[in-house]
Amino acid sequence: MKTSLYALFSMLFLLIPNLPMAQDAGSVGKRIFxxxxxxxxxxxxxxxxxxxxxxxxxxxxxxxxxxxxxxxxxxxxxxxxxxxxxxxxxxxxxxxxxxxxxxxxxxxxxxxxxxxxxxxxxxxxxxxxxxxxxxxxxxxxxxxxxxxxxxxxxxxxxxxxxxxxxxxxxxxxxxxRWKMKPGTPMMNPFGKQDQVKMNPGIGNPNNxxxxxxxxxxxxxxxxxxxxxxxxxxxxxxxxxxxxxxxxxxxxxxxxxxxxxxxxxxxxxxxxxxxxxxxxxxxxxxxxxxxxxxxxxxxxxxxxxxxxxxxxxxxxxxxxxxxxxxxxxxxxxxxxxxxxxxRVRKPDANELARAEDIVSRAKQPIMTSMEEIYARETIFMKDxxxxxxxxxxxxxxxxxxxxxxxxxxxxxxxxxxxxxxxxxxxxxxxxxxxxxxxxxxxxxxxxxxxxxxxxxxxxxxxxxxxxxxxxxxxxxxxxxxxxx
Structure with missing residues (x-):
């Protein structure tokens, strides 16, 4: 009878998930990171x-x-x-x-x-x-x-x-991104003037x-x-x-x-x-x-x-x-x-400008910044x-x-x-x-x-x-x- 009870408790122990396996009572319940x-x-x-x-x-x-x-x-x-x-x-x-x-x-x-x-x-x-x-x-x-x-x-x-x-x-x-001296030309690929320039160059007198x-x-x-x-x-x-x-x-x-x-x-x-x-x-x-x-x-x-x-x-x-x-x-x-x-999508005028630039580029590689961003504008349409x-x-x-x-x-x-x-x-x-x-x-x-x-x-x-x-x-x- 003792042997049967021991076997029964052993089976129950194995069926209980995540039961702490402790070597001493003090470690039972200890959190493990x-x-x-x-x-x-x-x-x-x-x-x-x-x-x-x-x-x-x-x-x-x-x-x-x-x-x-x-x-x-x-x-x-x-x-x-x-x-x-x-x-x-x-x-x-x-x-x-x-x-x-x-x-x-x-x-x-x-x-x-x-x-x-x-x-x-x-x-x-x-x-x-x-x-x-x-x-x-x-x-x-x-x-x-x-x-x-x-x-x-x-x-x-x-x-x-x-x-x-x-x-x-x-x-x-x-x-x-640097602010430049007043009057410094900073035209972007969309034909507009920026107010800052990325990577303006070391020793640039306009920095x-x-x-x-x-x-x-x-x-x-x-x-x-x-x-x-x-x-x-x-x-x-x-x-x-x-x-x-x-x-x-x-x-x-x-x-x-x-x-x-x-x-x-x-x-x-x-x-x-x-x-x-x-x-x-x-x-x-x-x-x-x-x-x-x-x-x-x-x-x-x-x-x-x-x-x-x-x-x-x-x-x-x-x-x-x-x-x-x-x-x-x-x-x-x-x-x-x-x-x-929301996505900043091009309007009809911006898209027409981009398509004209791409049509005049040496396909399929866009080389100038204007051409590259015109191509990106067309992608953004979709x-x-x-x-x-x-x-x-x-x-x-x-x-x-x-x-x-x-x-x-x-x-x-x-x-x-x-x-x-x-x-x-x-x-x-x-x-x-x-x-x-x-x-x-x-x-x-x-x-x-x-x-x-x-x-x-x-x-x-x-x-x-x-x-x-x-x-x-x-x-x-x-x-x-x-x-």
């Missing part, structure tokens, strides 16, 4: 297109492989996945496919997945923009491989601890002042094993990209070099489960790495400047890393909202009147991350950081799709490249106001629900 990280190679085929140029560039070689880098976090009730891919931009259609495949394999809700692009200008083409179009096979490959990054990171979930801090590195960010601020902040999230071995790091910096590659060469730009340098600084090479460092793109729509108000810098060899930038930012991240206080457990939460925004965008907010303990599918202007990110109920808060651009530049209404009034209507900039003038309002709503919901 877990994390996993992984990468997935997304290097495009030689002979396909690179995104990031006005003209189509065909890949001739690969300087360094491009990757989708992923971190999965689990507080015991909620799992979040953050993926950053070495692409200039990537369409919502590709990312939706990746999310659904990853969900099927991991059961992580799709709304708990934040997928973005770094904005390297030398990655495989994943969107049609200007004169470059993606290879259909590459888009299928991307969806699968980005999903694989989530699946692999989820597979690597293990007990972990987490912490964060914020650094400051002002030496690598400069506002690229007056930058048209906006910068964000030198460098927030990092660090994940370790319970005994202190590095697992992953997520960093965020508001720098557009660096560039300076060989012609037709694929490169992850400074984002990939930052990841490699952090592995070196943390002595995290050769681990059984590889360490993963990730640099995400902040609000860099009007920010780059050139000081147009300074002196001409020394000439750089190919890849030399991006390595210098990566090393500088990694050094600051390492300073922050050394002071981080880790937590054995934190709670996680996410909120997502889909909003609809766009819907409204488009849907996914907006997200993740809470990681007392830290928050917002995500927008645009190249966000720095003013938007600074405002979110200042007014967010969470400290720190940072934003990831180019997330969950691609809907072009996101200037503020004030910058739309100034004009300039980032406002010129095209597949790279087409949302309504008040888009940033509506997006910010929705993000604050999501942050407010996370705050109200925080335990």
């Amino acid at each position: 877990r994390a996993g990280a992984a990468t997935s190679n997304i290097t495009p085929e030689i002979g396909t297109s690179i995104n990031g140029n006005m003209q189509n560039v065909i890949i001739k070689s690969v300087h360094d492989d491009t990757h989708a880098r992923c971190i999965v976090l689990d507080d015991g009730q909620t799992r979040l996945a953050i993926v950053v891919s070495d692409l200039c931009m990537v369409s919502r259609e590709v990312l939706d496919k990746a999310k659904h495949r990853a969900h099927e394999m991991t059961k992580i809700p799709v709304e708990n997945m934040m997928m973005s692009a770094t904005h390297t200008h030398t990655g495989g083409a994943a969107c049609s923009v200007f004169n470059s179009d993606p290879d259909k096979k590459y888009l299928e490959f991307l969806a699968s491989r980005i999903a694989d990054a989530v699946i692999r990171a989820n597979h690597n979930l293990a007990p972990a601890r987490i912490g964060w801090g914020v650094g400051n590195e002002p030496s690598q960010v400069f506002n690229r 007056l002042e930058p048209s906006g601020p910068v964000d030198p902040g460098l927030p990092i999230i660090s994940i370790q094993t319970p005994d202190g071995r590095p697992v992953a790091m997520l960093a965020n910096y508001s720098l557009h990209y660096v560039g300076g590659t060989g012609a037709g060469e694929v490169s992850a730009d400074y984002y990939g070099m930052f990841a490699n340098r952090m592995q070196e600084l943390l002595n995290a090479g050769g681990q059984n489960i590889p360490f993963v460092a990730i640099m995400s793109n902040g609000t860099s729509g009007n920010i780059n790495n050139v000081n147009f108000g300074g002196k001409a810098p020394a000439r750089y060899q190919t890849y030399e400047k991006m390595r210098a930038v990566a090393d500088t930012i990694a050094a600051e991240a390492y300073k922050v890393y050394q002071k981080i206080e880790y937590k054995d457990w934190i709670s996680l939460a996410s909120r997502q909202k889909e909003i609809s925004l 766009y819907p009147n409204d488009v849907s965008l996914i907006l997200q907010a993740f809470r990681i303990g007392d830290l928050a991350i917002t995500a927008v599918p645009c190249e966000m202007f720095v003013e938007i990110g600074l405002d979110l950081k200042k007014k967010s109920p969470f400290k720190p808060t940072f934003s990831i651009s180019l997330a969950n799709g691609y809907n072009g530049y996101l200037p503020t209404p004030e910058h739309h009034q100034l004009g300039g490249y980032e406002t010129w209507r095209a597949r790279s900039s087409y949302l309504e003038v008040d888009a940033s106001v509506k997006i910010s309002k929705s993000l604050f709503e999501l942050l407010g919901q996370l705050k109200s629900a925080q335990k």
Whole structure:
């Protein structure tokens, strides 16, 4: 009889899911925080297109492989996945496919997945923009491989601890939109006069002042094993990209070099489960790495400047890393909202002008800026009147991350950081799709490249106001629900 009862209780024990398996009474009910990280190679085929140029560039070689880098976090009730891919931009259609495949394999809700692009200008083409179009096979490959990054990171979930801090590195960010001296001609491709100029040139006698601020902040999230071995790091910096590659060469730009340098600084090479460092793109729509108000810098060899930038930012991240206080457990939460925004479509006169310009161009390649934007205007004719965008907010303990599918202007990110109920808060651009530049209404009034209507900039003038309002709503919901 005793043997039968023992067998019965053993069977019941096995049938009860998630019953704590404790070695002592004191550990029963203890909350376990877990994390996993992984990468997935997304290097495009030689002979396909690179995104990031006005003209189509065909890949001739690969300087360094491009990757989708992923971190999965689990507080015991909620799992979040953050993926950053070495692409200039990537369409919502590709990312939706990746999310659904990853969900099927991991059961992580799709709304708990934040997928973005770094904005390297030398990655495989994943969107049609200007004169470059993606290879259909590459888009299928991307969806699968980005999903694989989530699946692999989820597979690597293990007990972990987490912490964060914020650094400051002002030496690598400069506002690229400049106000010019009165009378300076600044005719745009639509035959109208702008009030600002992007990348006006170092030493230009007509340079007056930058048209906006910068964000030198460098927030990092660090994940370790319970005994202190590095697992992953997520960093965020508001720098557009660096560039300076060989012609037709694929490169992850400074984002990939930052990841490699952090592995070196943390002595995290050769681990059984590889360490993963990730640099995400902040609000860099009007920010780059050139000081147009300074002196001409020394000439750089190919890849030399991006390595210098990566090393500088990694050094600051390492300073922050050394002071981080880790937590054995934190709670996680996410909120997502889909909003609809109007599209700035051409009127009949603008369309007629564009068609005339294209008809007189040497087909099929548009070479002048006027021709390129005339072609873009014709494409915009067939766009819907409204488009849907996914907006997200993740809470990681007392830290928050917002995500927008645009190249966000720095003013938007600074405002979110200042007014967010969470400290720190940072934003990831180019997330969950691609809907072009996101200037503020004030910058739309100034004009300039980032406002010129095209597949790279087409949302309504008040888009940033509506997006910010929705993000604050999501942050407010996370705050109200925080335990």
